[in-house]
Amino acid sequence: MKFSVPRRTATLAVVAAMALGGLAGTTASAAPGAALAAPDIPLANVKQHLTDLQSIANANGGNRAHGRTGYKASIDFVKAKLDAAGYTTTVQQFTTSGATGYNLIADWPGGDPNQVLMAGAHLDSVSSGAGINDNGSGSAAVLETALAVSRAGLQPTKHLRFGWWGAEELGLVGSKYYVANLPTTERAKVSGYLNFDMIGSPNPGYFVYDDDPTIEQTFKSYFAGIGVPTEIETEGDGRSDHASFKNVGIPVGGLFTGASRVKTSAQVQKWGGTATAFDRCYHSSCDTTANINDTALDRNSDAVAHAIWTLSGGTTTPPGKVFENTADVAIPDNGAAVTSTVDVTGIAGNAPATLKVDVNIVHTYRGDLVVDLVAPDGSVYNVHNRSGGSADNLVATYTVNASTEVANGAWKLRVQDKAAQDTGYISGFKLTFP
Ligand code: DTR
Ligand code: ZN
Ligand code: ZN
Ligand code: CA
DSSP, X not given: OOOOOOHHHHHHHHHHHHHHTOSTTOOOOOSTTOXXXXXXXXXXXXXXXXXXXXXXXXXXXXOOBTTSHHHHHHHHXXXXXXXXTTOEEEEEEEEETTEEEEEEEEEESOSEEEEEEEEEEEOOBOTTSOOIIIIIIHHHHHHHHHHHHHHHTOOOSEEEEEEEESOGGGTSHHHHHHHHTSOHHHHTTEEEEEEESSOOOSSOOOEEEOSSHHHHHHHXXXXXXXXXXXXXXXXXTTSSTHHHXXXXXXXXXXXXXXXXXXXXXXXXXXXXXXXXXXXXTTTSTTOSTTSXXXXXXXXXXXXXXXXXXXXXXXXXXXXXXXXXXXXXXXXXXXXXXXXXXXXXXXOOSBOOTTEEEEEEEEEXXXXXXXXXEEOTTOOEEEEEESTTTTOOOEEEEEEEOOTTSBSSEEEEEEEEEOSSSOOEEEEEEEEEEO
């Protein structure tokens, strides 16, 4: 039941959520130049995703393989969570081995579109089992990190994009298809791709891909910080979706806890466990939720978040010239548009191609809203158009190419609520010029 929430309660709700570390509406920021620390990724949340993926396999013939109903159900499951968290999602279809395959791409609004940091995992299993370690573990860790980005209202310098790949088990087919269909100009914008395939093995090792040195060091530093020794991943070249990105020159990295290879006695000394296979259920029907080492899954999930926060430039960019209006402006429910205005002065020439637009709207149903930036000459730049469903609030940073607009003048944030029930107000509108 949708309901309208009086401003005071809405404010209280947002404050309460902030206190609980819950909903969006809390925008993470740090002193200029300071790095933002990644949040702890709750192991319970990651395990719940694995339980849900196990249930999907159980309800679909025991697997989540390409071309089977369990795979599409897995895609729908992950997509629904990301849509509710405010991501812009795209399902990319392809055909292989006579069946339709699906990739899921999720973009976190904001950040520099010319610097894209990607992270991904293949979501398909083999046909013999549920594929909980291979690769529910990677898929769930990436999903929970994406949800943590949303909860934090992270506004990184780079644009964040997450991918869940189909048909990896048939030869990296989904990720190859994604890269092959990414225009060269778009590939050039991807500053790095982080891959997570089998990161919860029951007899785990802690392996770091040795491809891009910066990414490798980011992971190594994390594990060193928690006192866990790592080794370079030696069997990985070409063995998972990072190869699709590496093959077109995109810097890659990732984590791995081992498959059918046997842990050596030296590795047992280093990591504990037994001198047996890292994952004795690799590609087998016993790759279920019982086939997970919680400590490995927890450590690697936190390492995923650490890498995303660190490599996305979680530091605040050096402040430029800021023009802000923090006056609250009530948004009439399903009614006329309202505006918040900033008067820009002292900026010579035109606005930049990367004009930073910070929007802070308190509302109980962001899918009701159409939000436009209106330049002094009346040009309209739509930044939000009814996406996000019933999620609360719209707290985001947009990068607008306003290079054809004269900078000085009255810039307006125009907001219209276009659906009955649920109301809110503009809490803040900020423009940052370099
Ligand atoms: N090919 C992956 C499992 C795998 C085997 N070796 C590595 C090394 C690095 C990442 C993944 C793997 C699969 O079966 O999905
Ligand atoms: Zn596999
Ligand atoms: Zn795998
Ligand atoms: Ca409404």
